[in-house]
Amino acid sequence: MDNLGLLLWSYYKYKHLYRFKSRKQLEQWQNRKIRSFMERIVPKSRYYSKLYAGLDIGNWQEFPMINKQSMMDNFSDLNTYGIEKEEAMKVAFEAEKSRDFSPQIRDVTVGLSSGTSGNRGLFLASPSERATWAGAILAKALPDGIFVKERIAFFLRANSNLYEAVDSSRISFKFFDLLKPIDEQVDELNKYQPSILVAPPSMLRILAERVEDKSLIISCKKVISVAEVLEKIDNEFIRETFNQTVHQVYQATEGFLATTCRNGTLHLNEDIVCVQKEYIDKASGRFIPIITDFSRTTQPILRYRLNDILIEKREKCSCGSCFTAIEAIEGRTDDIFYAKAKDSDKMVGIFPDFIRREVIMTSPQISEYKVNQVSTVQLEVYLKLEDGVDTDIIKSMLSKNLKKLFDDYNCCVPQIKFIDRYEPVKGNKLRRIERKFDIGP
Numbered sequence: 148m149d150n151l152g153l154l155l156w157s158y159y160k161y162k163h164l165y166r167f168k169s170r171k172q173l174e175q176w177q178n179r180k181i182r183s184f185m186e187r188i189v190p191k192s193r194y195y196s197k198l199y200a201g202l203d204i205g206n207w208q209e210f211p212m213i214n215k216q217s218m219m220d221n222f223s224d225l226n227t228y229g230i231e232k233e234e235a236m237k238v239a240f241e242a243e244k245s246r247d248f249s250p251q252i253r254d255v256t257v258g259l260s261s262g263t264s265g266n267r268g269l270f271l272a273s274p275s276e277r278a279t280w281a282g283a284i285l286a287k288a289l290p291d292g293i294f295v296k297e298r299i300a301f302f303l304r305a306n307s308n309l310y311e312a313v314d315s316s317r318i319s320f321k322f323f324d325l326l327k328p329i330d331e332q333v334d335e336l337n338k339y340q341p342s343i344l345v346a347p348p349s350m351l352r353i354l355a356e357r358v359e360d361k362s363l364i365i366s367c368k369k370v371i372s373v374a375e376v377l378e379k380i381d382n383e384f385i386r387e388t389f390n391q392t393v394h395q396v397y398q399a400t401e402g403f404l405a406t407t408c409r410n411g412t413l414h415l416n417e418d419i420v421c422v423q424k425e426y427i428d429k430a431s432g433r434f435i436p437i438i439t440d441f442s443r444t445t446q447p448i449l450r451y452r453l454n455d456i457l458i459e460k461r462e463k464c465s466c467g468s469c470f471t472a473i474e475a476i477e478g479r480t481d482d483i484f485y486a487k488a489k490d491s492d493k494m495v496g497i498f499p500d501f502i503r504r505e506v507i508m509t510s511p512q513i514s515e516y517k518v519n520q521v522s523t524v525q526l527e528v529y530l531k532l533e534d535g536v537d538t539d540i541i542k543s544m545l546s547k548n549l550k551k552l553f554d555d556y557n558c559c560v561p562q563i564k565f566i567d568r569y570e571p572v573k574g575n576k577l578r579r580i581e582r583k584f585d586i587g588p
Contacts, residue, residue, distance in 0.1 A: 150278040157282025158293060165418040170469045177421045177441070181207055184441040185449070192447055194224040208423065212437060212450045215268050215400075226271055226446045228255055235269050246324060255445060260400040268400040271446040279442060280403060283419060285318070287406040288396060290343075290369045293317060300339060302332075302346035303374065304575075329353060333363050340365055344389075345396070347374040348381045349577035352515075355388035371396055375576045376476050380507060380515070397476060399455075401448050402440040405473060412460065414470040422471065424459075425452070427480075432459035433498065435480060454480045456498065475500070478580055484520045485586050486558035494523070495558050499580040505552050509545040512536045517569045520582045525562045527583075529569035 167173040185204050189195045198211055218225060222232040230252050239259035242248045251257065256277060260268040272280065285293055294317065302323045321339055323332055325347075336354070344367045346354065351372060357363035370385065371394045385393050395413050397405035404422070405415045415422050419442050424434040433456055440448040456479065460472035478499040485494045506516050515531035526549065532541060542565050550560045571577055 150274055153275055153278035154282040154285075157279045158286045159282075161283045161286035161418060162292075167469050173417060173469055177417065180441045181421060181439055188227065188444055188447050189449075191227040191444075192225055194221045195447060195449060197224075207439075207450075210450050212452045214452045214454070218451070219268060222269060228253070228271065228273070228445055230255065230257075230271060232269070235271070239269060246326075258400075270400045272443075273445045276443060276445060283403060283416075283442075284396070284406075287416070288343075288369075288371060288394070289318075297343055298339060298341045299343045299345060300336060300341035302350045325350060329357075333357050336363060336365055341367060343367060343369045343371065345371040345373055347576065348372045348377045348385065348393075349375060349571065351385045351393070352381050355385050358388050367391075369394060373398065376478055376578070378503065378579050380513070384514070395476075397473075399453070401438050401451050401453060402443065404436070404438070408464060408466040408468060410464060410466045412464040412466065413473040413476075414464065414466075414468055415473065417470045420448075423450075427456065428498070432461065432474065433457070433477065434459065456480055456483075458500070478578070482578060482580055482582050484526075484580075484582055486523050486553055486556070486561060489557050489559055494586065495556050497552065497556055497558070501552060502549070502580050505548045506545060509548055510536075510541050513541065513545075516579060518580050520561075520584070522584055523561070524559065525564060527564050527566055529566050 167176065182204050185199075185207055189199055189204075198213075202210060219232070222235070223230070234252060235257045236259075238250055238252055238257045242250060242257075243259060248258075254274050256272045258270045258272075260270065289295075289297065291297075296317050296319075298319045298321070300321055300323055302325055304325045321335075321341070323335065323346075333354075344351070344354070344365070351370065354363060358365070367389060368391075370389050370391060372382075372385075373396045377393065377395055382393050392407075392411040394407040394411065395405070396403075396407075397413065402420050403416055404420060405413050407413050415436075419440065421439040421441065423437040423439075425437055426434045436453050436455060436457055438448055438451045438453060440451075456477040458474040458477055460474040462472075464472045482499050484497040484499070484502060486497070487493075488495050502518055506513060506518065510532075512533045513530055514533055515529075517529040519527040521527050528542075528545065528549075530538075530541065530545070532538060546563045546565075549563055553560045
C-alpha cells in the first residue's frame with residue numbers, strides 16, 4: 148500500500164472503524180494489539196530486547212518503565228532503523244539553525260522536541276508512520292471530514308515532514324514559524340485566510356488581541372490549541388474573541404495522545420496509545436500517564452512514563468465515547484511547588500492547579516500572569532491587569548491568598564516578589580506556573 152493509501156486507510160480506521168461499546172471491550176482490544184505489537188517489534192530493538200529479556204509478554208503491563216532520560220541515553224539501540232543518536236542530533240540541530248526542516252536520514256523524518264524541562268528529545272518517523280499519523284489527525288481534528296476543502300494555518304517552533312504529510316489537493320497546509328516577527332505573521336494570515344487555526348495558546352492569545360484591534364481579520368471554523376497547557380484565563384479570552392470553543396490536540400515526542408471531541412472534551416486517543424495511570428492523588432483524579440504506543444515501529448514507545456500531570460474528568464462525557472475524558476492537563480510534575488513543612492523537615496508539594504486557582508480567583512481583572520517558584524522560600528509573580536485597576540490592591544490580595552494557600556498546607560510561607568516585566572523567550576513554550584529549581588531526589 149502506498150503512502151496515500153495508508154493515509155486514507157488510517158483516516159477510515161480512526162474515523163469509522165474503531166468503535167467500542169464498552170471500556171472492557173476497548174481494554175481487551177488494546178491488550179491483543181500490544182501483545183502482537185511487542186512480539187513483532189521488541190526483537191528489532193536492541194534496547195528493548197535486553198530490557199525485556201526473559202519476561203512474559205502476557206504480563207507487559209508490569210514491564211520496566213522508561214522515561215525521556217533513558218530513551219535519550221539509549222536512543223541508538225532503542226530505534227529499529229539503526230540510526231545513531233549523534234547523526235540524528237546533527238540533522239535536527241542543523242534544521243533548527245537553517246529553519247529548513249526537509250532533511251531526513253534515509254527516508255526517516257528526524258525532529259527535536261522543544262524541551263521545556265531543559266531535556267530535549269528526538270523523535271523519528273518513517274514514511275508509513277507519517278501517513279498513518281496524518282490520517283489519524285485528520286480523522287480526529289477535521290470538523291467536516293476530508294472531502295471538504297480546508298486551509299490550515301499551523302503555528303509551531305519547528306516544521307516537520309510529519310506535519311506536511313497532511314498537505315493535499317483538498318487540505319491546504321501552511322506552516323507559520325513562531326520565531327518570525329508577529330507583524331509578518333499577521334500579514335501572512337490575512338492573505339492566507341485559514342479555515343482552521345492551530346497554535347500554542349500563547350500565540351492564539353496574541354492573535355486574538357490582533358483580532359480585537361482589527362489588524363487581523365480572519366474567520367475560522369475551528370481553533371485548536373497545541374504544545375502548551377491551555378490555561379483557563381487564556382481559554383476564555385481566545386474563546387470570546389474567536390466566538391467558538393477552543394479545541395485541543397495533546398501531542399508530544401512520545402505520541403499523539405489526546406484530542407477534543409465534538410463537545411469540546413479532551414479524550415485520550417486510546418485507539419492509538421494505551422495509557423496506564425500512575426495516580427498521585429486519586430481523590431482528585433490526578434495521575435501521571437504511562438504510555439504504550441502500538442502504532443510506532445521506528446522509535447517504539449513502550450511503558451514510557453511522562454512527567455505531565457493529567458486530571459481525569461469525573462463525569463462521563465455526553466459524546467458517548469468510552470475513551471478516558473480529561474478535565475485538564477495540569478502541567479508538569481517538575482512544576483509542582485515545594486515548601487518546607489512548619490513542623491518537620493519534610494517537603495510538601497502544591498499542585499500547579501492550586502497556584503493557578505488562587506491567581507484566577509483573586510480578580511477577574513487579571514488578564515495575564517506568570518508565577519515562578521525561584522526557591523522554597525520565594526515566589527516571583529508577574530501580573531498584567533486591565534486598564535483602570537488599582538494594581539496595589541490586586542497585588543496585596545493575591546499575596547495574601549498565596550500565603551494563605553501555603554499556610555493551609557502547613558508550609559513555611561514564602562516571600563512574594565512582584566516583577567514589572569516578563570519577556571517570554573521566543574519559540575519556547577509558555578508555562579504560567581513554573582518551578583525554577585531542582586527539588587532533588
